Amino acid sequence: MYRKILMRMRMRMMNATRKVVVGWAKEYKRYLSTTTTNQILLSPPLVSVDLPEIWGSTSTLYHHHPSQSPVSHAKIINGKSIAEEITSRVASNVKRMKESIGKVPGLAVILVGQRRDSLTYVRNKIKACEEAGIKSVVAEFPDSCAEEDIMTSLSKFNEDPSVHGILVQLPLPEHLDEEKILNLVSLEKDVDGFHPINMGNLSMRGREPLFVPCTPKGCLELLLRSGVEIVGKKAVVIGRSNIVGLPIALLLQRHHATVTIVHACTKNPERITCEADIVVTAAGVPSLIRSSWLKPGAVVIDVGTCPVEDPSAEYGYRLVGDVCYEEALSIASAVTPVPGGVGPMTIAMLLCNTLDSAKWLYGFT
Amino acid sequence: MYRKILMRMRMRMMNATRKVVVGWAKEYKRYLSTTTTNQILLSPPLVSVDLPEIWGSTSTLYHHHPSQSPVSHAKIINGKSIAEEITSRVASNVKRMKESIGKVPGLAVILVGQRRDSLTYVRNKIKACEEAGIKSVVAEFPDSCAEEDIMTSLSKFNEDPSVHGILVQLPLPEHLDEEKILNLVSLEKDVDGFHPINMGNLSMRGREPLFVPCTPKGCLELLLRSGVEIVGKKAVVIGRSNIVGLPIALLLQRHHATVTIVHACTKNPERITCEADIVVTAAGVPSLIRSSWLKPGAVVIDVGTCPVEDPSAEYGYRLVGDVCYEEALSIASAVTPVPGGVGPMTIAMLLCNTLDSAKWLYGFT
Numbered sequence: 105m106y107r108k109i110l111m112r113m114r115m116r117m118m119n120a121t122r123k124v125v126v127g128w129a130k131e132y133k134r135y136l137s138t139t140t141t142n143q144i145l146l147s148p149p150l151v152s153v154d155l156p157e158i159w160g161s162t163s164t165l166y167h168h169h170p171s172q173s174p175v176s177h178a179k180i181i182n183g184k185s186i187a188e189e190i191t192s193r194v195a196s197n198v199k200r201m202k203e204s205i206g207k208v209p210g211l212a213v214i215l216v217g218q219r220r221d222s223l224t225y226v227r228n229k230i231k232a233c234e235e236a237g238i239k240s241v242v243a244e245f246p247d248s249c250a251e252e253d254i255m256t257s258l259s260k261f262n263e264d265p266s267v268h269g270i271l272v273q274l275p276l277p278e279h280l281d282e283e284k285i286l287n288l289v290s291l292e293k294d295v296d297g298f299h300p301i302n303m304g305n306l307s308m309r310g311r312e313p314l315f316v317p318c319t320p321k322g323c324l325e326l327l328l329r330s331g332v333e334i335v336g337k338k339a340v341v342i343g344r345s346n347i348v349g350l351p352i353a354l355l356l357q358r359h360h361a362t363v364t365i366v367h368a369c370t371k372n373p374e375r376i377t378c379e380a381d382i383v384v385t386a387a388g389v390p391s392l393i394r395s396s397w398l399k400p401g402a403v404v405i406d407v408g409t410c411p412v413e414d415p416s417a418e419y420g421y422r423l424v425g426d427v428c429y430e431e432a433l434s435i436a437s438a439v440t441p442v443p444g445g446v447g448p449m450t451i452a453m454l455l456c457n458t459l460d461s462a463k464w465l466y467g468f469t
Numbered sequence: 470m471y472r473k474i475l476m477r478m479r480m481r482m483m484n485a486t487r488k489v490v491v492g493w494a495k496e497y498k499r500y501l502s503t504t505t506t507n508q509i510l511l512s513p514p515l516v517s518v519d520l521p522e523i524w525g526s527t528s529t530l531y532h533h534h535p536s537q538s539p540v541s542h543a544k545i546i547n548g549k550s551i552a553e554e555i556t557s558r559v560a561s562n563v564k565r566m567k568e569s570i571g572k573v574p575g576l577a578v579i580l581v582g583q584r585r586d587s588l589t590y591v592r593n594k595i596k597a598c599e600e601a602g603i604k605s606v607v608a609e610f611p612d613s614c615a616e617e618d619i620m621t622s623l624s625k626f627n628e629d630p631s632v633h634g635i636l637v638q639l640p641l642p643e644h645l646d647e648e649k650i651l652n653l654v655s656l657e658k659d660v661d662g663f664h665p666i667n668m669g670n671l672s673m674r675g676r677e678p679l680f681v682p683c684t685p686k687g688c689l690e691l692l693l694r695s696g697v698e699i700v701g702k703k704a705v706v707i708g709r710s711n712i713v714g715l716p717i718a719l720l721l722q723r724h725h726a727t728v729t730i731v732h733a734c735t736k737n738p739e740r741i742t743c744e745a746d747i748v749v750t751a752a753g754v755p756s757l758i759r760s761s762w763l764k765p766g767a768v769v770i771d772v773g774t775c776p777v778e779d780p781s782a783e784y785g786y787r788l789v790g791d792v793c794y795e796e797a798l799s800i801a802s803a804v805t806p807v808p809g810g811v812g813p814m815t816i817a818m819l820l821c822n823t824l825d826s827a828k829w830l831y832g833f834t
Contacts, residue, residue, distance in 0.1 A: 157710060157733055283676060300673060304665030307672045307719070308711045311648060311665065336734045344722065345522060346673045354672070357709065357730060362741065364729040365722060368522055369701045376727065 144193045144456055146328040147321060150358050151312045179438040181330050181405075183322070187448035190325075191236055194455045198237040201459075201468055209462035210239040211269045211295070211454070212261040214254060216280065217247035221411075222273050229271070232451045238458055239266065247277050254285055262290040268465060269295030269458035274347065292465070295457035297321075298347065307354050315457050320352035322449025323384055323405045324359070330438055332382065332403050335360040340380035342366045342373065342393070342426065348386040348407050356382070373397075385426040395431035404432050404439045407446045509558045509821055511693040512686060515723050516677045544803040546695050546770075548687070552813035555690075556601055559820045563602040566833055574827035575604040576634045576660070576819070577626040579619060581645065582612035586776075587638050594636070597816045603823055604631065612642050619650055627655040633830060634660030634823035639712065657829070660822035662686075663712065672719050680822050685717035687814025688749055688770045689724070695803055697747065697768050700725040705745035707731045707738065707758070707791065713751040713772050721747070738762075750791040760796035769797050769804045772811045 233240040270293045297317035305311040339361040343349035366373040386407035408426030425442030598605040635658045662682035670676040704726040708714035731738040742762045751772035773791030790807030
């Protein structure tokens with residue numbers, strides 16, 4: 105009797121769920137396939153892709169595409185050209201804004217110390233701003249600077265109406281309190297999306313962060329533009345940093361993937377990763393991901409960039425990703441190269457976030 | 470040459486990692502095994518259990534305990550008696566506080582509407598406060614109340630120095646903006662831990678939320694008190710709600726489990742779940758988890774509570790969890806019952822959070 109009641113309840117729930125979720129899934133797909141004029145990215149507002157959390161049975165709610173058989177050569181996801189396309193769209197939006205209301209977006213960067221990688225990143229960001237017509241300003245501090253100096257500079261940028269985005273280049277020297285500094289960035293100018301409120305709203309269903317961190321947002325855009333289906337797919341994120349691993353996992357989950365985060369304490373990460381339809385790796389370990397880590401037909405997004413000595417290269421070193429690129433090409437269905445994959449997308453997303461911030465402030469669409 | 474450099478780098482990283490992480494792992498275990506006077510919970514501050522994110526090779530950094538063979542009868546994790554023990558410790562802390570500084574912790578509850586389950590939950594929470602000597606006050610509103618009325622009441626509680634914890638009983642009626650209401654709760658009184666800043670700080674490494682949501686915190690405490698090792702274990706969380714699934718996943722990850730969240734869009738959740746060492750389920754589907762979903766020796770925490778008709782029960786219904794309890798007993802190594810498992814722990818954690826809040830305010834230890 106009791107079992108019968110249970111069975112009846114489960115059947116009723118299953119049927120109700122299937123209808124509701126399939127209905128929403130259609131809506132979700134429709135949303136993703138719709139682009140409006142002036143829309144720069146495919147990434148929709150996260151609230152709009154939400155699905156009701158109604159539980160069905162163990163049966164599959166979506167068509168299951170069986171994993172593809174090994175492909176002779178994977179599609180190379182050209183982040184450089186996608187980023188260029190996005191940047192040029194940002195530039196035309198900035199131009200339109202300037203002509204229409206006489207304003208341009210402004211980005212302020214706080215740079216502490218002389219780390220070679222940080223200097224390069226900041227230089228690239230400033231250059232990209234210039235190309236897109238975004239005004240930029242860099243406040244540079246010596247390695248040994250006092251926390252108060254940074255806080256004062258940050259407060260000024262928070263007040264400055266010509267600054268729409270503020271970026272603190274990480275990592276900061278050890279003696280500085282990263283949490284305290286990042287928390288001071290005005291929520292409306294937090295174009296890096298690292299403020300705990302933005303991160304909290306990214307993690308919570310039904311909430312919308314003002315800004316999504318740039319690298320994860322770039323990874324998602326690469327997936328969407330490459331036509332990769334995310335709903336119901338198994339995704340493995342390798343690495344759980346606050347700036348890449350965690351937010352990309354949250355983002356994939358909000359797009360209804362089944363996400364596993366693999367990290368330094370994970371036992372047998374290879375076995376877990378090789379079951380994934382989508383692999384996003386941000387471990388920073390050169391060539392960690394061999395072909396044995398990948399399921400045939402998987403989509404691989406390589407966030408890792410590690411400089412390794414190479415006397416034949418222009419500067420004596422070259423950038424290497426987490427993925428054994430040649431091996432991945434022979435088994436995956438799509439792969440991002442390093443360099444030329446995620447890197448340029450990070451900067452393009454920074455421009456998008458800064459433009460969005462200015463648009464919101466001025467009510468410009 | 471290039472390959473050699475890579476290999477050398479990987480080897481160096483592996484060795485460095487092993488030393489650092491194993492050192493930290495010892496520290497982590499030492500922390501968990503240390504209890505101090507007046508310490509009510511085993512749950513340590515999250516920052517203290519952080520491990521450096523240094524990547525090693527695919528080799529195992531921790532001793533791998535092979536999954537146990539099927540046990541004839543699982544250990545029943547008695548949430549009721551653990552919760553009673555915690556509540557009695559809270560009570561003695563409250564008594565000590567009263568005797569020492571003449572203050573007691575205060576909890577304010579906002580209750581909207583007449584949902585039977587909400588009424589029961591609130592009644593139980595108030596009763597538990599009384600037993601622990603915590604002052605409580607309930608602001609009741611009709612189903613049709615205006616948002617402003619709740620906001621006004623909330624603001625008063627925020628200002629009231631005798632109130633140390635504020636709880637908005639969820640779910641709220643549809644016409645009310647849950648996000649707006651929860652965001653108004655003062656961060657220092659957010660004993661439910663649902664404020665996006667607390668959630669953001671829970672999700673980010675190196676950060677410490679002021680409060681961890683009660684049900685997830687209770688689940689973790691059950692695991693710790695049952696001696697379940699979490700570091701490096703595969704954990705599957707079923708359900709991704711803001712109040713249970715998401716925060717328990719974040720919490721398990723902060724304790725270095727490898728976490729997968731299974732949800733309504735997951736394909737073949739049974740196959741994923743049956744690989745987990747730890748299963749926390751909060752789907753709200755009676756008897757969803759059959760024995761075939763469980764790995765022999767798994768630890769199963771059942772957060773689901775669904776009322777099902779039962780003419781033989783006192784009120785005509787009984788509470789059923791997500792797990793087929795009898796089946797789980799025959800395959801798992803430990804299981805929480807429903808009722809008497811997670812439920813009482815949720816309330817005990819609410820008392821702990823309210824006590825903590827008062828302790829912080831008064832600087833009382």
